[in-house]
Amino acid sequence: TRRAVLAGSGVLALGGGAAAIFGAGGRAPVVAGTDTDNLVLKAGKTSAPLAGENAEVPVWGYNGSVPGPEIRIRQGQAFEAMLDNGLDEETTIHWHGVRVPNAMDGVPHLTQPPVEPRDSFRYAFTPQDAGTFWYHPHQRSFEQVGRGLYGPLIIEEADPPQVDRDLVWMLDDWRLNDQGQISGGFGSRHDAMMAGRIGNTITINGKPSAPLIARPNERIRLRLVNAANARIFGLDFGQLDPVVIALDGQPVEPHRLTDPLLLGPAMRADLIIDLNDPTEHSIRDVFYEGLEYDLSAVICKGEPIRGARLPEPAPLPSNPLPEPRLPSAKRHQILFGGGMMGMMSGDGGSMMSRNRSGSGMMEGRMGGSGMMSGGMMGWTVNGVSATGHVHDPIITVARGETLLLDMSNDTAWWHPIHLHGHSFRVLSRNGRPTRYREWQDTVLMAPQERVEIAFVADNPGDWMFHCHILEHQAAGMMATIRVN
Numbered sequence: 001t002r003r004a005v006l007a008g009s010g011v012l013a014l015g016g017g018a019a020a021i022f023g024a025g026g027r028a029p030v031v032a033g034t035d036t037d038n039l040v041l042k043a044g045k046t047s048a049p050l051a052g053e054n055a056e057v058p059v060w061g062y063n064g065s066v067p068g069p070e071i072r073i074r075q076g077q078a079f080e081a082m083l084d085n086g087l088d089e090e091t092t093i094h095w096h097g098v099r100v101p102n103a104m105d106g107v108p109h110l111t112q113p114p115v116e117p118r119d120s121f122r123y124a125f126t127p128q129d130a131g132t133f134w135y136h137p138h139q140r141s142f143e144q145v146g147r148g149l150y151g152p153l154i155i156e157e158a159d160p161p162q163v164d165r166d167l168v169w170m171l172d173d174w175r176l177n178d179q180g181q182i183s184g185g186f187g188s189r190h191d192a193m194m195a196g197r198i199g200n201t202i203t204i205n206g207k208p209s210a211p212l213i214a215r216p217n218e219r220i221r222l223r224l225v226n227a228a229n230a231r232i233f234g235l236d237f238g239q240l241d242p243v244v245i246a247l248d249g250q251p252v253e254p255h256r257l258t259d260p261l262l263l264g265p266a267m268r269a270d271l272i273i274d275l276n277d278p279t280e281h282s283i284r285d286v287f288y289e290g291l292e293y294d295l296s297a298v299i300c301k302g303e304p305i306r307g308a309r310l311p312e313p314a315p316l317p318s319n320p321l322p323e324p325r326l327p328s329a330k331r332h333q334i335l336f337g338g339g340m341m342g343m344m345s346g347d348g349g350s351m352m353s354r355n356r357s358g359s360g361m362m363e364g365r366m367g368g369s370g371m372m373s374g375g376m377m378g379w380t381v382n383g384v385s386a387t388g389h390v391h392d393p394i395i396t397v398a399r400g401e402t403l404l405l406d407m408s409n410d411t412a413w414w415h416p417i418h419l420h421g422h423s424f425r426v427l428s429r430n431g432r433p434t435r436y437r438e439w440q441d442t443v444l445m446a447p448q449e450r451v452e453i454a455f456v457a458d459n460p461g462d463w464m465f466h467c468h469i470l471e472h473q474a475a476g477m478m479a480t481i482r483v484n
């Protein structure tokens with residue numbers, strides 16, 4: 001099995017033959033480790049079958065594919081990778097969700113100089129946390145990620161739970177034109193002031209979804225990563241009834257879903273899916289009201305893989321995250337403002353069947369920077385619309401202090417809010433404690449929602465704090481938190 005292979009020397013580059021182990025939807029992983037030859041991630045132009053095998057579309061990707069190589073490494077083992085820039089513009093790699101040293105965080109001008117065309121940069125860090133992470137550029141990410149530059153980074157537990165298959169699904173959403181090519185207009189102000197660049201073509205691992213075929217009594221670990229610029233997924237698994245074991249890579253008390261799984265841009269979830277009796281299932285995306293669709297079929301058939309079902313999944317071993325000390329926490333208010341007001345059209349945006357805030361879409365008050373011409377506003381964090389990656393920190397904190405951010409979404413739109421260099425606990429939503437106090441690095445806020453998060457600021461440096469709807473980020477919805 002793959003686990004046995006990994007348990008071997010620990011440093012193996014698996015070729016195409018490994019695909020068979022992963023089955024439908026699986027990808028051959030790259031396994032890197034301390035004494036492996038440097039893993040090279042070459043960013044460049046390539047093509048991908050976004051709309052089917054016979055419809056290769058020009059994209060940007062790492063090592064000629066979208067997603068880039070599935071990197072699987074071991075928790076606590078030194079990792080390094082060389083970024084080669086084969087693009088015609090500057091780029092970087094950000095290791096989303098990984099608590100890396102600041103200099104390895106991949107934020108141009110803030111943590112490193114941007115990597116020029118034909119230049120390279122060596123990233124090296126030792127991952128502290130096991131889990132499902134991903135990598136992507138942080139330079140003009142609304143276009144670079146939007147054209148396909150991203151890949152999965154799986155940090156394996158020392159003793160992973162027993163599963164028959166460990167699958168990664170990177171979800172993406174593309175805007176293709178009538179010729180089946182990627183539409184231009186990245187970063188348009190229209191997209192930026194509304195829901196971001198929502199597309200018309202959904203892919204799983206850079207391809208249209210294909211049915212996932214499984215056998216009775218099979219157990220699958222499904223790692224979902226939302227790599228879309230702007231699309232929020234609300235996944236309804238029906239009778240598949242998965243158990244959520246991790247969110248944003250961090251273990252969570254295993255639980256079954258009572259509502260659709262909300263996955264904003266950059267967010268991840270690890271699910272355990274036990275297939276029982278032979279039948280067909282469908283995973284549906286129900287986020288945008290009136291635009292529900294089948295994301296993927298899951299077909300259970302054939303001989304049972306084992307005589308009986310496996311027992312309920314156990315919790316994953318916890319990661320070494322410092323527990324926030326709430327009584328002594330430094331509390332800060334964060335107000336997200338801006339965006340288009342008072343013009344709701346049928347293209348999605350904040351339409352959602354389960355609007356937990358319950359407030360009307362039109363009722364948002366003007367926050368921050370005030371009206372700009374044509375009824376447009378920039379996005380703001382505490383009244384400031386930041387451009388570029390270098391700004392005065394909104395918060396400066398001494399290393400080791402607990403920060404409690406009391407965040408209010410004073411806009412008519414959804415925002416997945418991401419903090420670099422740390423994971424935080426989500427303490428409350430609209431004043432109600434969360435059930436699982438989940439660790440996240442990206443928290444999805446509904447229109448008018450208030451969310452409290454807390455974390456120990458133990459990683460020194462200047463850290464980006466921004467909306468992961470990449471058009472919102474580019475239009476000012478970002479800030480910096482400094483840990484001294």
Ligand code: C2O
Binds near residue numbers: 138418464466468
């Ligand atoms: Cu996934 Cu600041 O990024």
Ligand code: CU
Binds near residue numbers: 414416469473477
């Ligand atoms: Cu946003």
